[in-house]
Amino acid sequence: MNLQHDSIKQPPPPLPARSIKLPTAFETTLPNGLGVVIVENPRLPLVSYRLALRTGDAHDPQDLPGLMDMLTGLLTEGTESRTSREIADEVARLGATLQAGANSDYTTIAASSLSLFSENIFELLADVTLRPVFPENEVELAKQNTKESLKQQRAQPSFLASEMVARVVFGDHPYSVTAPTPESIDATTRDRLLEFHRSEFVANNAVLIVAGDVDRDSLLPQIESLFGGWQPGDVSGNDFPDPPQRASRAAYLVDRPGSAQANIVIANAGIMRTSPDYFPMLLMHTVLGANASSRLFMNLREEKGYTYGAYSSLDARRTAGSFRATAEVRTPVTGDSLKEFFYELNRIRNEPVSEKEISDAKSYLTGVFPIRLETQEGLIDQLVQIKMFGLPDDYLEIYRNRIQAVTIEQVQEVARKYVRPDEAAIIIVGDGAQLQDQVKPYAEEIEFYNTAGKRKIRSASAIDSRTAAVAIAGNWSLQIDTPLGQSIPAKLTLAQAEDGLTGRVESEMGDGELVSATFDGESFAGTISFDVAGHVMEAQIVGEVANDQMEGSISLQNAPALSFTGNRERESATDSHG
Structure with a gap:
């Protein structure tokens, strides 16, 4: 027996759990109801502030999804x-950080700096929290940026x-909303933000947490000075x-x-x-499924090779909640x-x-818990x-x-x-025509949606390809949006071919031939081949078509997708009558 070889094959025994030494937290509540938590930790000359409010995206007005996200993004745009x-x-002068954000349940305004400048950044945090003005020009810019981000x-x-x-999982619960709509973005005004x-x-509705190189006795008067006049009010339920x-x-x-990959999510309702x-x-x-040694990863990645990673959340x-x-x-191994x-x-x-599994x-x-607290x-x-x-x-002590x-x-019980x-x-994002038959054995019913989130009338294979090609053939004028906010005009020409569609794209970014394309009556997809300085590059184009209008994206490998909108060009009298 090769003891040295066997010892190499065996993983080392786990180290004993690291002890956790938590600094003492002081808590109090101001007369106006603001909760305060102070953690004195002079180990490093740094101070971190976090103001948290119990209002999140779930509390957005029903007609304005995304309002809290836009509001937090504008807090630092003027007081x-x-x-x-x-x-x-x-x-920048303080070498500090200041940012705000929201999730579905709560909103945070965070700041940090060297302790030398802690009073300055703390005053600035209070200013953007209590006295934002949401300038009209900044609101309009935020609306434009949000629309581009959504695309x-x-x-x-x-x-x-x-x-x-x-x-699907949350239904009428506000957690079902994950993004604003173009309509809600347009309807957002400075008055609604205020x-x-x-x-x-x-x-x-708020708690202020301060941790780092601070002295409680000198910090409390500053907190009272900055936030003591903040008025209480009715709290959203x-x-x-x-x-x-x-x-x-x-x-x-x-x-x-045309998608080569299928994004699979299998979901159930979960816990609070x-x-x-x-x-x-x-x-x-x-x-x-939490990590690379969990069952899902070992099965679908290590044993089957279907994916780079399979996880649970x-x-x-x-x-x-959800699981x-x-x-x-x-795509070909979706059913497997x-x-x-x-x-x-x-x-x-x-x-x-x-x-062994539960012990590991x-x-x-x-083992990872103390690292989060370092x-x-x-x-x-x-x-x-x-x-x-x-x-x-x-x-933290009982975790x-x-x-x-x-x-x-x-x-096993849970x-x-x-x-x-x-x-x-079962939620799958991918090429519906290639996925439909693979999914049928695993679902009692299948619903189809387009990338705009709208229910599709037809299944992926319910329309004849020749009929579909005729429906989309013609010249299309496109406007391609760039990450810099510019719009680049392009022309997409589509024609019926024996096996579906052929075509060409012309723009100042370059011209390309449509080497493959499909259209099912609602969704269009194709591969464009470009010749750039003697090198062939391919881009994927996908779009949703309705009433002579098209909206979608163009993606080059290893580059951000560019969104576009377009309209079918009307034939002129000369074109119609020769």
């Missing part, structure tokens, strides 16, 4: 006493998959509709004709962040991938996980979640004990409760 340029210059997102399969998952800021940015209960399995195909099932779910998720929010299994696979997904989902339900999962979770930003992130989700005050206490029986393959929603 009653500072212009956008002055704010940016001051942040770019619609060219990304991952965005289309996430959008459809949210719609009104939303007045109603949601109230003292008793969380009385939202429950997500729908599914009774059967169904598939939702977002059709991107405060659920007593959270820790067993976390262990189950870690065994099933546990999305636990304030009032609802998902995901992968991006080659679904087979393996459902094999693993059923196995985690029906068979107890092994002692516990070691992983308890930096001030990491510690503040955890404190924000505790306050925004209403977790126990001693959550590892809660992980270690989970049993194999509890893991798997049976929340992993429900027979009631799952």
Whole structure:
């Protein structure tokens, strides 16, 4: 026996869990209801601030999805006493950071700097939080940028998959909305932003967390000076509709004709962040698909080679959640991938996980947890979640004990409760014509959608290719949007061919031949071959067609997709009559 060789094959035993030494947190509440948490940690001359409000994207007005996202993006674009340029210059002069953002449940305004400049950046944080003015020119610029960003997102399969998952899993719950619409962007005004800021940015809706090289006794008067006059108000509730209960399995195909890849998501409704099932779910998720040593990855990537990675995700929010299994696979192996997904989902339900699997999962979770707390930003992130989700005050201290206490029986119990393959929603973004037959064995019904998120009338194969070619043939005038906000004109010529469509693209970026193209009556897709300085390059073009209008994107390999809009050119009298 080669003991040296055998010892190399065996992984080393896990190291003992690192001890966690958490600095003491001081908590108080100002008379106006503002919660305050101060963590004194003079180890480094740095200070981090985080103001968190219990209002997020889920609280957007129904007619203005995306309002909070736009509002947070505009907080640093002008206050009653500072212009956008002055704010940016001051942040740069201090060598500091200042930013704001929102997720579905809460909003944060974050700042950090050397302790030498901490009072300056703290005053600036208070100014942008309490006294933004949302200048008209900045609002219009933000609306334009948001529209461009939305077009770019619609060219990304991952965005289309996430959008459809949210719609299907959350139903009438506001978590179902993942992005604004062009109509809601147009309807956003400075007055609506000011009104939303007045109603949601109230003292008793917020918590201020400060960590780093600070002295509590000198910091508290500064907090009182900056925020003591902030008025309280009515706080938005969380009385939202429950997500729908599914009774059967169904598939939702977002059709991107010509796609070489299929983005797969298999989803069920999940848990709230405060659920007593959270820790067993976390262990189950870690065994099933959290990382590269989990079951899904080992099956679909290592054994089958269908994908670069297959994972699960546990999305636990304030009032609802979801559990998902995901992968991006080659289109021809989509059906085979679904087979393996459902094999693993059923196995985690029906068979107890092994002692080694649960032990490894516990070691992983308890091992990475201290790393998250090593930096001030990491510690503040955890404190924000505790306050925004209403977790126990001693959550950080008890986390590892809660992980270690989970049993194999509890893991199987939550798997049976929340992993429900027979009631799952299967969301796939890809070429519907190639996917339809592969998906049929795994879904009782299949719905088709285009990349704009609209239900398609026809299935992927319900229209004759020759009939479709006639319907789209002709000259199309396109306007291609660039990341710099410019618009480049182009001409797309499509003609009927024996096997479908042929055509050509002409623009100042270059001319190219359409080497392959398909059209199913609603969705158009093709491959364009360009000759650039003697080198052949290919681009993918996809678009949705309705009423002589086309909207879509053009993608070059390893480059951002460029969105476009277009109209069919009307034939002139000369063209019509020869």
